[in-house]
């Protein structure tokens with residue numbers, strides 16, 4: 001059994017979760033930036049990770065999954081600035097189940113990730129009240145994902161792998 005952990009990251013949070021998942025997986029395995037993956041040939045299980053951006057799954061991730069997931073066991077992981085339990089998270093989860101429709105969807109893990117200071121600074125200057133409110137939430141995300149979240153990601157990895165063994 002061969003597993004791929006692939007991810008997109010802008011500021012390192014999703015990569016941290018990717019590495020935790022990768023560390024927990026047994027058997028043959030690879031970890032790669034999604035930019036470096038051309039197809040999923042040879043993999044029995046794939047974890048796809050991304051940061052939520054503009055209230056959505058990033059377009060390159062959507063494209064990659066919809067083009068490659070047919071017939072594959074796939075699980076997702078995401079990081080987002082909003083706290084776990086925020087209603088919007090449900091729609092990102094649904095986007096992933098939809099994206100994986102031609103594959104075998106195994107589950108999704110999500111956790112809070114720190115909003116980079118440069119983004120907080122940029123959004124604070126926005127005229128859009130939604131963006132401003134988002135910027136105000138930024139400081140409360142500092143240090144995420146913390147060790148307890150990383151540990152949950154490890155547990156998720158084990159649960160998913162157990163589903164395909």
Ligand SMILES: Cc1cc2nc3c(=O)[nH]c(=O)nc-3n(C[C@H](O)[C@H](O)[C@H](O)COP(=O)(O)O)c2cc1C
Nearest residue numbers: 010011012013014051053054055079080081082113
């Ligand atoms: C351009 C941009 C847009 C973002 N949009 C959202 C968003 O809509 N909802 C959210 O919860 N977080 C949003 N975030 C926060 C990121 O999802 C979060 O900081 C994530 O952990 C970043 O992951 P990374 O370090 O792997 O890039 C956004 C971040 C950036 C840079």
